Amino acid sequence: MTSPDEVLQGLYDETLVGNAPRVLELTEEGLALGMEPQSLLFDALIPSLEEVGARFERGDFFVPEMLIAGRAMAGAMERLRPLLAETGVETVGKFLMGTVKGDVHDIGKNLVNIMLEGAGFEVIDLGVQVAPEKFVAAIEEHQPDIVGFSAFLTTTMPMFKANMNALEKAGMRDQVIVMVGGAPVTQEYADAVGADGYAADASATVKRAKALLHEKRSKVPA
Amino acid sequence: MTQTHETVLRSASREVVIGHGRRFCLIGERINPTGRKIFQEQLRAGDLSAIERDVKAQVEGGADVLDVNMGVPLTDEPELLAKAVQLVQTLTDLPICIDSSVVEALEAGLSVYQGRALVNSITAEDDRMEAILPLVKKYDAAVIALPNDHDEIPMEWEKRLDLVDKIVRVATEEYGIAKADLVIDPLAMPIGADTGNSLVTFEAMRQIRDRHGLNMTCGASNVSFGMPDRHTLGAAWLPMAMTAGLTSAIMDTRTPQVVEAVKAADVFLDHDEWGMAWISAHRAKAAASA
Numbered sequence: 001m002t003s004p005d006e007v008l009q010g011l012y013d014e015t016l017v018g019n020a021p022r023v024l025e026l027t028e029e030g031l032a033l034g035m036e037p038q039s040l041l042f043d044a045l046i047p048s049l050e051e052v053g054a055r056f057e058r059g060d061f062f063v064p065e066m067l068i069a070g071r072a073m074a075g076a077m078e079r080l081r082p083l084l085a086e087t088g089v090e091t092v093g094k095f096l097m098g099t100v101k102g103d104v105h106d107i108g109k110n111l112v113n114i115m116l117e118g119a120g121f122e123v124i125d126l127g128v129q130v131a132p133e134k135f136v137a138a139i140e141e142h143q144p145d146i147v148g149f150s151a152f153l154t155t156t157m158p159m160f161k162a163n164m165n166a167l168e169k170a171g172m173r174d175q176v177i178v179m180v181g182g183a184p185v186t187q188e189y190a191d192a193v194g195a196d197g198y199a200a201d202a203s204a205t206v207k208r209a210k211a212l213l214h215e216k217r218s219k220v221p222a
Numbered sequence: 223m224t225q226t227h228e229t230v231l232r233s234a235s236r237e238v239v240i241g242h243g244r245r246f247c248l249i250g251e252r253i254n255p256t257g258r259k260i261f262q263e264q265l266r267a268g269d270l271s272a273i274e275r276d277v278k279a280q281v282e283g284g285a286d287v288l289d290v291n292m293g294v295p296l297t298d299e300p301e302l303l304a305k306a307v308q309l310v311q312t313l314t315d316l317p318i319c320i321d322s323s324v325v326e327a328l329e330a331g332l333s334v335y336q337g338r339a340l341v342n343s344i345t346a347e348d349d350r351m352e353a354i355l356p357l358v359k360k361y362d363a364a365v366i367a368l369p370n371d372h373d374e375i376p377m378e379w380e381k382r383l384d385l386v387d388k389i390v391r392v393a394t395e396e397y398g399i400a401k402a403d404l405v406i407d408p409l410a411m412p413i414g415a416d417t418g419n420s421l422v423t424f425e426a427m428r429q430i431r432d433r434h435g436l437n438m439t440c441g442a443s444n445v446s447f448g449m450p451d452r453h454t455l456g457a458a459w460l461p462m463a464m465t466a467g468l469t470s471a472i473m474d475t476r477t478p479q480v481v482e483a484v485k486a487a488d489v490f491l492d493h494d495e496w497g498m499a500w501i502s503a504h505r506a507k508a509a510a511s512a
Contacts, residue, residue: 062414062448062449062450063412063414063415063447063448063449064414064415064417064448064449067414067415102323104370104374104375106415107412107414107415107447107448110415127374128374128375129372129373129374153256153293153323154255154256154293154294154295155293155322155323155324156323157295158295183256183257184256184257184293184295186259186295189295189296192296
């Protein structure tokens, strides 16, 4: 019989190497032992994915390793999410993500999604080639705290501005925090298009997103 | 066997032909400020001197054609691209691949170009074809076409083939562009994202060659994105792609390991008669190190 500590250690280790079937098995074992879903999440899955992110940033981990670790965690999350909702554990925030119209690059965006989910965000990914009106409709539908625009090309970066204009026009600019990112994007460019936040990489995005949320929430009286 | 097509590119004084059965065409990719902050700042300040260094490096590395991209955010890209095209033509007699997704920039580059350019690029999207194919016709150029549309990059080769069919039909029937002047980019996706990606791309290449006989190019460095030892992967991937029908690639020719792998594949695929180019390159290298 596996002990709770062994479950946590196993979840951590198997997420780190992206062993999705084993992570799901261990999640079931933990639940069968009566462990709290939030313990599985915060004591094993999230720390493991943070370690994956740290290794990636140091250059010790490569893209496929990050992707399979993210997939392993996503499998466990699918099982845990309804249970977490039942026990009233709230997500850190809701993040709507998409690569701008005209741009089909999604690896960077997907890595950011993994890190955001690993940090406890609920991520809704609209995929690539997302037109301004599609962002507007999705914000309407999902009411996210933050919307993220990703662009990999200097030639598609101007879509940030088009998206901002669409948000203004729809009268929803003030209800959502806007973050932009992607290989050619700079803080200067983010400022020029009027975004609320920019981050250079996946883990910086998580930090910036949390800070922006905190800022916004502390402004709004409870 | 389908008839294969030859794409003829020219500068003011030199002709380069891309074709199946010919030596692989290396399109040097480095004259591009994407992701290079210092280069971008220089270009913004009107300083084009870095271009000279990049052109020299790509030519010395063995480029047959040079890709020129001036995508600098917050600048007048048409003006910058026109200037860069003119400058590059004073530095080298290699033909140019004019690279932008801004239609006005493509037109500005084409209008000052001396010779027969390659335009980079269109997709199967109606608005892109409508905007750019008339320019290709007007300036008598060739064009790179990517089989993706508004919705997606298809991950099945069958869907990519459908989009290639569409591009060929629209370009030839509606705009009077010769099949020889269509160079398809079969979309080389990073294997780091999915190790099945290259098999799809290779099959798309075989189908495009066998059904249409079209020339093909692609951003070869993309395949190894996110992986370690990228040059080794590139040096293995390109000969495999050449076997499947790839006839050129947009790549950094400063990497001898990758360039030499391509030249070796040219020998084995009988693109280099009696290996004479391979032997001359060997002699030149021996003479240089003597």
